[in-house]
Amino acid sequence: MNAQPKTPATFDIQRIRADFPVLSRTVHDGKPLVYFDNANTSQKPVSVIEAVNRHYRETNANVARAVHQLGEESTAAYEGARDKLARFINATSRNELILTSGTTQSINLVAYSYALPQLKPGDAILTTVMEHHANIVPWQLVAARSGAKVKAAPIDQRGELIVEQFVAMLTPEVKLACVAHVSNVLGTVNPVREIARECKKRGIPLLVDGSQAVPHRPVDVQALGCDFYALTGHKMLAPTGTGALWAKREHLEAMPPFFGGGEMIREVGFNGTTFAPPPHKFEAGTPNIAGFVGLGAAIDYYESIGFDAIHAQEQDLLHYATERLREIPGVRLFGEAREKEAVISFLLEGAQATDLATLLDLQGVAVRSGHHCAHPLMQFFNVPATLRVSLAFYNTREEIDVFIAALLKVRKLLM
Ligand code: PLP
Numbered sequence: 001m002n003a004q005p006k007t008p009a010t011f012d013i014q015r016i017r018a019d020f021p022v023l024s025r026t027v028h029d030g031k032p033l034v035y036f037d038n039a040n041t042s043q044k045p046v047s048v049i050e051a052v053n054r055h056y057r058e059t060n061a062n063v064a065r066a067v068h069q070l071g072e073e074s075t076a077a078y079e080g081a082r083d084k085l086a087r088f089i090n091a092t093s094r095n096e097l098i099l100t101s102g103t104t105q106s107i108n109l110v111a112y113s114y115a116l117p118q119l120k121p122g123d124a125i126l127t128t129v130m131e132h133h134a135n136i137v138p139w140q141l142v143a144a145r146s147g148a149k150v151k152a153a154p155i156d157q158r159g160e161l162i163v164e165q166f167v168a169m170l171t172p173e174v175k176l177a178c179v180a181h182v183s184n185v186l187g188t189v190n191p192v193r194e195i196a197r198e199c200k201k202r203g204i205p206l207l208v209d210g211s212q213a214v215p216h217r218p219v220d221v222q223a224l225g226c227d228f229y230a231l232t233g234h235k236m237l238a239p240t241g242t243g244a245l246w247a248k249r250e251h252l253e254a255m256p257p258f259f260g261g262g263e264m265i266r267e268v269g270f271n272g273t274t275f276a277p278p279p280h281k282f283e284a285g286t287p288n289i290a291g292f293v294g295l296g297a298a299i300d301y302y303e304s305i306g307f308d309a310i311h312a313q314e315q316d317l318l319h320y321a322t323e324r325l326r327e328i329p330g331v332r333l334f335g336e337a338r339e340k341e342a343v344i345s346f347l348l349e350g351a352q353a354t355d356l357a358t359l360l361d362l363q364g365v366a367v368r369s370g371h372h373c374a375h376p377l378m379q380f381f382n383v384p385a386t387l388r389v390s391l392a393f394y395n396t397r398e399e400i401d402v403f404i405a406a407l408l409k410v411r412k413l414l415m
Contacts, residue, residue, distance in 0.1 A: 005312040019045040031364030034399045039390030041234045051297035055290045081296035090220040098279040102243035103211045104134045106230035111138035113258040121147030127178045128153045133373040135209045159186035159335035167198045181213035185372045186335025187343030196225035216341045218307045237298035239291040252278035259284040310393040317391045318342040321400045342391035351414045353385040363406040
């Protein structure tokens with residue numbers, strides 16, 4: 001696992017926790033909430049909640065269509081979020097950033113607009129065994145329509161991608177490679193720069209699913225060297241129904257639109273319709289304006305804390321929780337990659353994951369159990385499900401102690 005950075009002295013965890021109203025609530029007859037399901041969706045700071053609230057109270061109007069003041073303010077706020085997000089991931093241009101409802105929509109957009117028009121029988125899309133279904137099923141759907149196939153590169157028992165095998169599978173029939181930046185089940189950080197270099201040498205475009213990376217580490221899409229980068233807002237402090245696809249301009253210019261409708265056209269006629277330039281070509285219809293206002297506030301919040309402090313706090317929690325879990329007899333950990341984000345999957349011998357999650361919940365500890373939308377990964381480890389603890393910078397060691405005490409109690413009950 002990564003060398004452990006130190007949480008800076010300026011990191012005031014109590015002040016940070018006070019920014020997240022839901023963290024102070026209780027569940028199940030007065031048990032303080034311990035929220036360890038952050039990879040599923042993060043909690044939202046008050047600045048995000050208030051930005052959304054203020055938008056509806058003071059500004060609400062549709063974007064791009066109105067010349068009145070509210071319409072202009074709304075458009076400025078929505079486009080302002082695009083600017084912030086473009087800067088946040090170091091996109092070369094705001095016009096390379098398409099605002100979507102989340103990673104699922106972003107990947108489907110690439111599947112239907114980029115991949116499908118060029119796939120032929122015999123072509124292949126290369127992905128990995130550790131992907132979320134959102135980075136598998138869209139490829140299967142377009143493969144079924146085009147006669148192409150989907151191949152999956154293997155991982156090892158530590159939960160790391162076997163990079164040499166991935167590279168060996170980059171054969172000439174591969175028309176697109178697709179990898180997670182960070183695994184939602186194992187926390188494994190994939191060596192995206194190296195993968196991108198290998199793809200580039202062979203002229204194969206690379207899509208990166210950044211859902212679990214952007215909330216935890218600084219992302220620089222130019223430095224990564226990929227072609228497409230998908231992300232989702234609700235895992236990074238922002239409202240649900242927000243996300244983005246960053247793509248290189250050359251791809252966006254060549255790609256036909258996916259959804260047709262208002263806002264994405266230049267001129268419509270029954271003899272032919274011409275389209276707006278990217279990004280608007282891919283943003284038909286009324287977007288989640290208030291959601292993106294919230295996303296802008298979420299980025300401000302991340303920047304006010306800084307990823308050095310976030311990373312140090314999360315790595316401290318990851319190490320502490322992993323060590324505490326290792327002390328419990330019968331615990332089997334899944335995913336011990338050398339570079340990990342703060343996600344821990346495990347099972348307890350003799351207990352079903354769902355029973356454990358339900359009993360933990362009764363003690364106030366919210367974790368996720370199940371296949372985590374990663375059936376192929378469950379098949380690789382030969383288990384139907386795992387329990388997943390996913391931590392965020394607003395969690396604490398004390399909460400980990402509560403979780404471990406709850407787990408020991410549950411273990412006694414079930415043994
Ligand atoms: N990819 C990964 C790695 C994820 O963890 C998730 C959500 O859990 C997704 C894709 C799908 O994201 P969304 O449901 O926000 O579109």
